[in-house]
Amino acid sequence: MTGTGAPTLFDGVANTIAVVVLLLEFLMLRAAMLRAQVRLYAIQSLVVSVLAAVVAAGRDVPELYVLAVVSFLMKAVIVPWLILRLLRDASAEIAGSGVLSVASEVLLAIVVAAFGFFTVNTLDIHSDVLPATALSVAFAVVLVAFVLIIMRRDVVSQAVGFFSLENGVSMVSLVVAAGMPLILEVAFLFDLLVAVVVFGVLMRVHHGRTRSLSTIELTRLRG
């Protein structure tokens, strides 16, 4: 077997940042405290914004600086702040235990992430902005976020899972669609903000009705 040549410095940095985002997703999977989870989400959003800034600097796409700033403000500041405020009002601390144990969840997530990695890799999608590895990692983030949403049994984790899914999608868009008109990217972000508000409203409604953030009780509607 021959060794693989090292990627360029830019690719290495970009890939590393992408991998950090994935690792943060895994950390969210095992975070037991709701606050910790929201904080991890904030950090993840920050890292995604940094990736946007890195692309902007490395590939000379000045528009992306704006995107980086907007996404930082919205996803690393406003959204976590909104959720933390909700948590404070609900005075809930600990996430309900998931469907599986943490270790099994992580193993499942590894399998799912591997699936994402290799399927996307076979698609042979190349971009001149970021290395294809970042794309695979981004898809893995999306898939692990799904594991998080499905396995967790409380509204906050599920919502945070959805928001981090959106982080994964943002990364995909950085890789394959860095040149997408800024107005669209910002529109996507504002849409996210609207979604956050609605999630917040529904979380409040849910909490007001059941006095808890758990979704275990939500089994009335079936069939």
Next chain:
Amino acid sequence: MTTLELTPPVIQATQVLTIAVGAPLITGVIARVEAMLQGRHGPRVLQPYSDLAKLFRKESLAPRGTGPFFLAAPFVAMACYLTVPLLIPVLTSYALPLGFMGDILGGGFVLALASFVVAVAAAETGDSYAQLGSSRAKTFGAITEPVVLLVVFTVAIVTATDLPYVLGATVRSSPDQIVRPAHLLASAALFMVILFETGRIPIETHTGTTELGMIEEARPFEHSGPYFAVLKWGSMAKQLILFTLLLNVFVAPWGMAATRDVGGVLLAVVLLLAKSCVLGGVIAVIDDSFAKLRLFKITEFVAAAFLLAILAIFTLYLGGG
């Protein structure tokens, strides 16, 4: 000015000596840093040497029913620990003759043999603590060893060989090699394995604390006198070997002798010890800032290391590592 050149066998012997003699120093430094972080004065840096010397002078007892294996184990283990420095780059950046005797995997096997021997000796005693320690060590080892294997695979894919010297050279060659995710992930995974192997804080409270959650500390429970001294010395040597592996192969393969010049080799000795002290300091800080994990949570810790290692392989496979 004439420079004194050392022959390769001498340098190789110096590598072994550095590990053997330097190991207690690093342990002393870690203990001292930790004490300072906790606001204590702490023991002298050279205290481990005195401890060892004292133990060597003491009488030794063996539990009833144990055979010669029990007594031989410490020496076998120590022999293993002193073999490994022949294989890895301790002082020189170029490969010494015996360096080709075994690759990382070979070194890993020798270390595993040492650990196995100690565990079997502990199991032979019939002492509940010693047996607990060895069974736990082997249980979690079942997950850490795949991690080490994956790290080795990473190295193998990166360098097309699994010789530690080559990886060190690759890392030195350009900054591109350092920021590549595979390298960072593998280094992080190895670091976590080292925390596990040396019995540091997320895994167990260490040195002289006797409690139910111990692993590494429990195994030499029944040894005494010189046998105990050799075991302790061996685990200090193991710690330094692992540090050296991490530093000279993965994280900071700089400051090693590039020639056979005696001054360069001596400088390399000093630098290695200095780097190890820094790493020891980092570990002491970790020791001081985190709580010990519950025993059942240790699987999560090693699972995390596993995750890092497997991601390293994935990213490499995808061609972007």
Next chain:
Amino acid sequence: MSTATLLLVVGTLPALATLLCVVLPHRAAAAVTLAVALVCLAAVIRLVPPTAHGVVALGFLRVDALSEVFLLPTGLLYAAAAAFSIGYLGDEARQAAASGGHRQRLFSRYSRLFFVGFNAFAWSMFCAPMADGLALLWIAVEVTTVVSALLVALDNTEGATEAAWKYVLIASCGLGIALLATIVMYYAGAQAMGQSYDLALDPLVAHAAQLPQTPVRLAFVLAVVGFGTKVGLFPMHTWLPDAHAEAPTPVSALLSGSLLAVSFYAILRYDEVTRITVGDRFPQGVLLVFGVASLLLASLSLLQQADLKRLLAYSSVEHMGILAIGISFGSPLAAVGVLLHVLAHAAAKGNAFLGAGVVVRVFRTKSLARIRGVLDRLPWTGPLLLASILALCAMPPFGLFRSEFDIVAGGIGAGQHTAGAILVILVTIAFLGLLGSVVRLVLTSPATAAPGREPSAWMVVPMVGLLAVLLVLGVHPPEDLSTLLSAAAGQLAGAVAR
């Protein structure tokens, strides 16, 4: 009035109504909503002739034959549901006004939220088909999700809260995937048209033949899964029965008849491009799998359903499955059938939900086992509900008969014998389930001999209107509409001819 102005009317009036409803009291809000809805309906109908022969565009807004077909259900149901809500909220309004005080305040808050959300929901569903570009389309569909999730939660019962949470979570995740589809499609488009291109529809279709194949395939699958979540395709349909059953009735009608169609429209847009790029087989295969799975699940669920509104919701899943299968046949006749089916389904399902709403209002339960003798107690709603269920079962002379006949005939004609046979069998099973349940509840003799009375004329008139539409579609669709459907089907089957 020029045709471009019509776009402006449809694109802005509901938004204006939304803003007005924030400040207006209950009665005025209801009147404004109804007026705006009727104006929009008229505008949408006026758009039929020009769009049948070409594209009407204004800035970001662009309506061609295909979009027009999907504007019609929203226009129709917006007007019908607006009229229905007057009756729906009328009782409570009177009671609240009578008791005054706290109850009055609660009701006016409820009514304000309802009308604001209702208009915003209709507005977003008008915007989606009019949006010129896949990115704008995604944004509009996302807006429909968030607005409708709030509407589902509006009743603030245990079931409504649960349904709203499931809905917003599942649908948002689905739309996350749809966003991936949008991005991948952008990537594909950028390969052919350069980076600065903004996903507008016309250039995309014009360049579709030069797009790279793999990304387009990926985008299509992601779009079917993502938007399919909102269409209610199996296995992403799980939110649908809950949300449809728990939402206020006028919202249920819009959700089922209009929202599902709008989401299906998004899939069709991807389908249109994908067919040109990679040929017919791939998109047909994907849609066939999802369609058959949805139809199978829905028809089996219909057989053992205990809740009236859930029954209708599963019937929506069934019909969405039929649409997917119909598109997968890839024949122009089946495509005309599918588009007619969208319109007829909107009218029939809207009618059925409105009827069910009246029944639930009068009997105070959704349980099929406890509702008896609807025909006796509700002299208007009973027959209307029965007729709409018969229509949903594709009985002549209603529109769904014609459309399903076209679909099956198109499929057989295109050589899809197996799929055609499966379609017919599953639709028959669904027919048994649906009709069996409803006939029992309509035709059995009532438990009490209490003479029936319709709660409000406002609730009956829209049902009569929708039934008339169904009959027209079934007996003799207007000439203009037929031209429109053929033109739209031509867009869909354009690749077939190629």
